[in-house]
Amino acid sequence: MRIYLDHNATTPMRPEVLEAMLPYLQGRFGNANSIHGWGREAKQALEQAREVVASALGAKDKDSIVFVSSGTEADNLALKGAAWAARDRGRHLVTSAVEHHAVINTCKSLEEQGFDVTPLPVDEEGLIDSETLRRSLRTDTTVISLMHANNETGVVSPIAEAAELARERGIVFHTDAVQTFGRVPIDVESLGVDLLSISGHKIYGPKGIGALYVRPGTRMVPHLHGGQQERGRRPGTENVAAAVGLARAAELCLASMPAETERLRTLRDRLEGAILSRIEGTRRNGHREQRLPNTSNISFRGADEESLILALDLEGIAVAAGAACTSGSLEPSHVLQAMGWKPESHGGALRFSLGSGTTQGDIERLIDLLPAVVERIRAAAAGHPEPALALA
Numbered sequence: 168m169r170i171y172l173d174h175n176a177t178t179p180m181r182p183e184v185l186e187a188m189l190p191y192l193q194g195r196f197g198n199a200n201s202i203h204g205w206g207r208e209a210k211q212a213l214e215q216a217r218e219v220v221a222s223a224l225g226a227k228d229k230d231s232i233v234f235v236s237s238g239t240e241a242d243n244l245a246l247k248g249a250a251w252a253a254r255d256r257g258r259h260l261v262t263s264a265v266e267h268h269a270v271i272n273t274c275k276s277l278e279e280q281g282f283d284v285t286p287l288p289v290d291e292e293g294l295i296d297s298e299t300l301r302r303s304l305r306t307d308t309t310v311i312s313l314m315h316a317n318n319e320t321g322v323v324s325p326i327a328e329a330a331e332l333a334r335e336r337g338i339v340f341h342t343d344a345v346q347t348f349g350r351v352p353i354d355v356e357s358l359g360v361d362l363l364s365i366s367g368h369k370i371y372g373p374k375g376i377g378a379l380y381v382r383p384g385t386r387m388v389p390h391l392h393g394g395q396q397e398r399g400r401r402p403g404t405e406n407v408a409a410a411v412g413l414a415r416a417a418e419l420c421l422a423s424m425p426a427e428t429e430r431l432r433t434l435r436d437r438l439e440g441a442i443l444s445r446i447e448g449t450r451r452n453g454h455r456e457q458r459l460p461n462t463s464n465i466s467f468r469g470a471d472e473e474s475l476i477l478a479l480d481l482e483g484i485a486v487a488a489g490a491a492c493t494s495g496s497l498e499p500s501h502v503l504q505a506m507g508w509k510p511e512s513h514g515g516a517l518r519f520s521l522g523s524g525t526t527q528g529d530i531e532r533l534i535d536l537l538p539a540v541v542e543r544i545r546a547a548a549a550g551h552p553e554p555a556l557a558l559a
């Protein structure tokens with residue numbers, strides 16, 4: 168039995184999503200920009216998908232949705248688009264130390280092009296202090312980008328307050344909502360954001376599609392050049408099938424959200440409670456309440472994360488160390504480091520992210536297995552032979 172607990176990295180596509188997409192990969196393959204029947208059919212599907220995504224975000228105008236290739240592209244378009252559009256007013260951006268690399272590295276690239284970026288610190292629980300944000304603002308600040316929920320810890324930031332401050336100062340406010348869209352209710356009006364990024368493959372939709380919400384009136388410059396697709400904001404022949412898939416996935420997530428939130432929170436709390444009480448030297452990383460219902464990040468003193476992940480993988484259980492892309496390179500997590508975590512004293516950290524396929528049986532199996540796995544790795548790290556081998 169294989170157990171997948173890495174839904175913050177990616178999710179399996181729902182059969183209903185594939186079913187909705189298939190016609191647009193086969194018979195209805197037209198280019199949405201063509202004026203003949205095939206084109207009109209594709210265009211109609213694209214616009215319907217836009218309408219669904221807009222409504223899932225509480226956006227009044229469907230044209231505020233720009234389809235792009237990924238959450239990463241949405242973040243790039245938001246930051247570069249807004250920063251360059253406002254360059255005559257100022258060149259200062261504010262962000263946080265715990266953003267996804269799609270934001271951090273976009274900011275680095277803007278710095279190389281003459282922009283100035285202030286990354287705000289977070290506290291031990293992963294939250295930004297609103298006074299620190301207020302003090303970081305300058306007369307030349309044009310863009311603030313703060314993520315809605317962190318992909319490693321699941322910590323959800325109270326961004327509405329920050330967005331209001333931005334609005335008072337005439338600053339464009341962007342949020343990376345890749346981890347929250349489809350998991351917690353999002354309403355761009357009550358959040359008060361100008362730009363918001365989402366991605367298809369985190370919500371049981373296809374990979375290779377994302378969207379950027381752009382509040383009407385927000386000044387943006389495109390960062391790709393070509394045709395007039397997406398009202399000139401993102402040229403390139405539209406991926407109609409993927410847009411249809413994203414919209415269907417969003418509908419399904421919204422419909423199941425209340426029940427699924429409760430179910431996942433109960434399973435997550437059972438797992439977390441059992442680990443913290445049964446395995447010594449463990450601690451939760453991130454705010455206990457202000458968190459996504461599916462995510463738990465726990466560090467294990469005296470055990471490194473690579474060994475933990477590989478040992479669980481041998482048992483058929485998939486978990487992650489921090490973000491998927493950083494775990495590949497096994498760099499210490501910039502998110503946990505910003506929260507004061509130190510690998511030497513706190514040990515390796517694992518991210519457990521549950522999803523629609525996670526069952527009570529999965530969680531119980533992990534709870535049964537984990538103490539012995541951790542014990543073996545700690546013993547090996549301390550230079551002792553594995554207990555199981557020592558007996559043999």
Ligand code: PLP
Nearest residue numbers: 237238239267269318343345366
């Ligand atoms: N932002 C956050 C918070 C994420 O978790 C991810 C994916 O891990 C991204 C952006 C990038 O999204 P995509 O994989 O669609 O490029």
